[in-house]
Amino acid sequence: MSLPERFRDVAELEDALSQPSAALVDTLRRAPGDLMVLGVGGKMGPTLARMARRADPSRRVIGVARFSEPGLRDKLQAQGIECIEADLLSREALARLPEAPNIVFMAGRKFGSTGSEWLTWAMNAHVPALVAERFPRSRIVAFSTACVYPFVDVRGEGAPESVPPTAPSGEYANSCVARERLFEHFSHQYQTPGRLIRLSYAIDMRYGVLHDVAQKVLHREPIDLAMGYANVIWQGDANDWTLRSLAHCDTPTSPLNLSGPKISIRSVAQGLGRRLGVEPVLQGQEAPTAWLIDSSEAVRLFGPPSVGLETMLDWTADWVSRGGSSLGKPTHYEARDGKY
Structure with a gap:
């Protein structure tokens, strides 16, 4: 796949984010049947569903969400995705959903968790239990997060899947451990095949770690270096790998780290600064630990990411310098206390 030098607008960006690879087209043949995306209305859901359809x-692709974003339902339906409005906290609504051999579970809550912890736990633990009970015979690829891991030494390669979730910081991370454990419980009970996708920071021009750092560089805001390293991956690759995971489900379900190589926030800020012609305002020093994951198993299954860091930096700098749109959803990658 040839990579563009820039994205002129959102339409061109979303077209790239939903472009399936030849490997995905081939792999999906090993996961036949309808595909249902639960929580399709989030940051990644629309382009993932469109990629599956393309x-x-x-194949019948069904997107389920509350569809609170104006125009999203119409746009997805125009792309050939069947849309069903449903509250996933409702057993009655779940009962009315059609059967689907393949499910990608993307529902969850992170931002706004502090102060509404009860809703965070309901979305991240109760909903997975309801879904796992409702669809015991489906393949379920469920999104999780790198935040289930403890901090690890930044000099290493990151936490592999063999590292158990251990006392992570904050209610959000703990609720994500609960999400995984409940999918695991019902996978053991019903022999439901699945994967738990421990994603770390997908990159879209409108949000993500690189977008956050670029905005701070451009507006000459201080960049805290305490959380000095992170893993990032182009959202198109994250979509592709997630869908290909449907053909690599385990019984019982098992975790799969999904991201790119480790990046330095300091180096990213300096690289974006050079591209934007602005000297970044760096603050503090890198801590010896960070939330980092080792995605070598995903690379073994799917090959290396198709988009490297330098290309993502070029795209990000170009996008923010032209005043490209933002989703207004900062990642809070710099938080070390688990409060979001």
């Missing part, structure tokens, strides 16, 4: 135009 990879196999004959």
Whole structure:
């Protein structure tokens, strides 16, 4: 796949984010049947659903959400995605959903968790239990997060899947451990095949770690270096790998780290500063630990990411310098206390 030098607008960006690889087209043949995306209305859901549809135009792709964003439902339906409005906290609403051999679970809550912890736990623990009970015979690829891991030494390669979730910081991270454990419980009970996708920071021009750092560089805001390292991956690759995971489900379900190589926040800020012609305002020093994951198992299954860091930096700097749109959803990658 040839990479563009820039994205002129949101339409061109979303087209790239939903472009399926030849490997995805081939892999999905090993996971036949309808595909349902639960929580399709989030940051990644629309382009993931569209990618699935483009990879196999004959396949029924169903997107389920509350569809609170104006125009999203119409846009997805125009792309061939069947949309169903439903509250996933409702057993009655779940009961009315059609059966689907393949499910990508993307529902969850992170931002706004502080002060509404009860809702965070309901979305991140109760909803997975309801879904796992409702669809015991489906393949379920469920989104999780790198935040289930403890901080690790920044000099290493990051936490592999063999590192157990251990006392992570904050209610959000703990609720994500609960999400995984409940999917695991019902996978053991019903022999439901699945994967728990421990994603670390997908990159879209409108949000993500690089977008956050670029905005701070551009507006000459201080960049805290305490959380000095992170893993990032182009959202198109994250979509592709997630969908390909449907053909690599385990019984019982198992975790799979999904991201790119470790990046330095200091180096990213300096690289964006050079591209933007602005000297970044760096503050503090890198802590010896960070939330980092080792995605070598995903690379073994799917190959290396198709988009490297330098290309993502070029795209990000170009996008923010032209005043490209933002989703207004900062990642809070710099938080070390787990409060979001």
